[in-house]
Amino acid sequence: MTFIPSLFSLILTLIPMTSTVDPSSRPFVDVTDAAALQEATRVLAEEVKVAARPQTYVLIDLPANTILLKGRGIELHRIPIKHWSTSDQHELVMTFRLKERPPVARRKIDPSISPEQEPISLADMPTAYSLQFTPALTITLDSYGQASLWGMAAHFVRQWWRLVIKWWRAIWTEANSAVAPELDLTVSVDDAQSLAWMLTDGMPVLIRRPIH
Amino acid sequence: MKQAIQTLYPGLISLVLLLTLAQSSGLSSPDASAAPPKPTDPATLRQLQGRYYSLSRQLAQLMPGQPYILVDTARNHLYIRHRDRVMLDALASTGSGTILDKPGEAQSQWVFDTPRGEFFVQSKLTNPVWVKPDWAFIAEGLAVPKNQAERMEPGVLGEYALGFGKGYFIHGTLYTRLLGKNVTHGCIRLNDEDLKSVYRLAKVGTPIMIF
Numbered sequence: 001m002t003f004i005p006s007l008f009s010l011i012l013t014l015i016p017m018t019s020t021v022d023p024s025s026r027p028f029v030d031v032t033d034a035a036a037l038q039e040a041t042r043v044l045a046e047e048v049k050v051a052a053r054p055q056t057y058v059l060i061d062l063p064a065n066t067i068l069l070k071g072r073g074i075e076l077h078r079i080p081i082k083h084w085s086t087s088d089q090h091e092l093v094m095t096f097r098l099k100e101r102p103p104v105a106r107r108k109i110d111p112s113i114s115p116e117q118e119p120i121s122l123a124d125m126p127t128a129y130s131l132q133f134t135p136a137l138t139i140t141l142d143s144y145g146q147a148s149l150w151g152m153a154a155h156f157v158r159q160w161w162r163l164v165i166k167w168w169r170a171i172w173t174e175a176n177s178a179v180a181p182e183l184d185l186t187v188s189v190d191d192a193q194s195l196a197w198m199l200t201d202g203m204p205v206l207i208r209r210p211i212h
Numbered sequence: 213m214k215q216a217i218q219t220l221y222p223g224l225i226s227l228v229l230l231l232t233l234a235q236s237s238g239l240s241s242p243d244a245s246a247a248p249p250k251p252t253d254p255a256t257l258r259q260l261q262g263r264y265y266s267l268s269r270q271l272a273q274l275m276p277g278q279p280y281i282l283v284d285t286a287r288n289h290l291y292i293r294h295r296d297r298v299m300l301d302a303l304a305s306t307g308s309g310t311i312l313d314k315p316g317e318a319q320s321q322w323v324f325d326t327p328r329g330e331f332f333v334q335s336k337l338t339n340p341v342w343v344k345p346d347w348a349f350i351a352e353g354l355a356v357p358k359n360q361a362e363r364m365e366p367g368v369l370g371e372y373a374l375g376f377g378k379g380y381f382i383h384g385t386l387y388t389r390l391l392g393k394n395v396t397h398g399c400i401r402l403n404d405e406d407l408k409s410v411y412r413l414a415k416v417g418t419p420i421m422i423f
Contacts, residue, residue, distance in 0.1 A: 029264070037260045044267040051274045054330040056423055071330050071421045073271040076282060106323070109312040111353035119394040120309030122286050197286045198423040200328050 028064070035211045043208045046095050047073065050204045057204040060139075060183070062086075063211075067187070069198055079195055083186040087166070091181035092207040096133035101199040102126050125193035128158060133205065136180035143192035151189065159184075183207070280419040281333075281382075281410065283400055285326045288392050290382070290400060292413050299413060302406035303391045307398045312351055322347045324397040331376040331420040336411065340373035340383060341366045347397065370404055372411040376420050382410060 029040040043059070047070075050057050056071040062084055069077040086092065104125065107118055131139040140162065144155035162184070169179070187195070279294040285306040292300040307326035314320040342365040349356045357363060370384015385391070385401040402410065 031261050031264065032257070034257050034260060037257070037264055041260060041264045041267060044264065044271060048267055048270045048274070051271060054332075054419075056329050056421060069423055071423075072274045072276060072419070074275055074280075074421070076421055076423055077284070104309065106309055106311045109310050109351050111312075111351055121394060124309075194286060198328065 033211070039209055039211050042093065043206055046206050050095055050206065055204065056198075056200070057206065058199075060185070060205065060207045062207065062209055064208075067185070067191075067195065077194070077198065079187055079191040081185055081187055084184060086181065086183045087179070088181040089209045092137070092183065092209055094135060096135060096137045096205045096207075098199060098201065098203045098205060099132045099134060100201055101203075102129040102131070102196040104196075122190070122193045122197055125196040127189050127192045128155075129192075129196060131199070138180055138182045139205075140182065140184045141192050141195065142184070142186045143189045144186070145189045148189075155186070276419050278415070278418065279413055280421065281414060283326070283420065283422040285328065285394070285422060288394065290402060290406070290410070292410065300406065300409050302402050302410070304406075305385065305387075305391050305393055305395050305401040307396055308394050312347055315350060322397075326396070326398050326400060326422060327378070327380060328422050331380075331422065333374050333414050333416050333418040333420065334377055335373075335375035336414070336416060337373040337375070339366075339371060340369045340381070342368050345379070370402075370407050372407050374411065374414055382420075383407065 030036050047057075047059065051070070051073045056069060056076065059068045059070055060066075060081075061068060062081075065081040065084070067079040067081060068075050069079075102125070104120060106120060127143045129141050131141065133139070142155055142158055144152045275295075279292050279299060282291040282293055283289070283304065283306065284291075288304050288306055290300070290302045290304040291298055308324050310324050312322045312324070314322065343360075344363045344365055346356045368386055369381070373381045373383040375381050380398055380400075382400045382402065384404055384407045387395070387401075388403050391401065391403060
């Protein structure tokens with residue numbers, strides 16, 4: 001058990017290194033940069049198709065570290081990303097559709113007791129979850145609050161565990177076998193719950209990738 | 213041996229954590245093969261710029277030119293926006309998210325959510341009368357009446373109601389103390405003053421974005 005103090009001191013030492021995202025950063029496209037322009041144009045072309053239909057959709061803007069909920073091209077809600085990583089970013093080039101929103105524990109009305117039941121709220125939403133899409137894509141949402149040391153420790157343990165699973169898969173899976181792309185996102189606890197609340201089954205998701 | 217393991221263990225954990233953080237921070241350099249080819253030809257660049265501006269215009273044309281209604285069901289707020297301007301910010305009540313079993317139908321339930329997505333104002337009513345659906349009686353432990361007249365309840369929806377499909381309305385409420393909470397069966401409740409503003413500003417066809 002001698003490693004526990006060193007583990008926590010290491011986590012505390014590394015925390016400032018992980019705060020790499022400027023929350024005020026805005027999407028920016030350098031129109032003189034052909035590669036950036038090509039990527040922005042690809043996403044715009046997809047967005048025009050998606051926004052033409054009466055629906056809300058999500059745009060994950062990785063260069064701007066932002067998740068945007070949009071409808072008809074209008075920004076409805078904005079969530080800053082604390083960290084992200086992806087296994088295979090050249091696969092993230094299409095419109096993905098969410099298979100199922102994160103499960104919610106709903107309260108049942110019992111007429112024999114009282115018609116008034118405690119409603120669900122943001123606090124009932126999960127803070128860490130995995131989303132499956134068609135075509136195949138897995139987005140893992142994780143969160144931690146700066147104020148909660150325990151929450152941060154739990155977040156790093158989950159990160160570490162996912163990495164172990166990935167290594168395990170990489171070792172035991174043949175190099176040529178098709179593996180669905182994965183995108184790991186870390187946001188604040190409130191934002192993870194907020195995103196779980198606003199997602200709907202079949203919701204389209206677009207991803208803008210970094211170029212440089 | 214045991215001592216050696218105890219010495220190595222923190223180092224191993226540190227290494228794993230460092231690798232985890234390096235991966236999770238997004239700082240790891242992107243796969244170079246993932247980046248699209250980098251054309252340097254000025255003509256190609258101009259062509260790309262032209263397509264980018266054209267698509268930007270197409271997207272802008274999809275945005276509503278008229279005021280639209282935006283509802284945040286998590287925070288229970290209704291906004292009327294016109295382009296970047298907020299014309300109204302009203303405290304609302306939206307769906308409770310609770311469920312109620314349908315009697316006599318196994319595995320079938322009512323889910324009291326406010327629907328999310330994009331909708332349109334389909335109807336504008338003055339002095340609406342609530343026609344109580346089956347669930348309103350069942351939730352109170354009452355028998356569902358056979359006579360339609362027994363379902364009519366005037367005065368509980370306020371002076372106006374704006375329908376946006378499948379029986380969902382933006383309407384008034386007697387329970388103004390519950391504004392700001394998720395307490396409804398899916399409709400969106402407002403106080404009298406805000407309801408009047410929404411009725412005045414919205415037309416049939418006004419977009420309603422709910423998230």
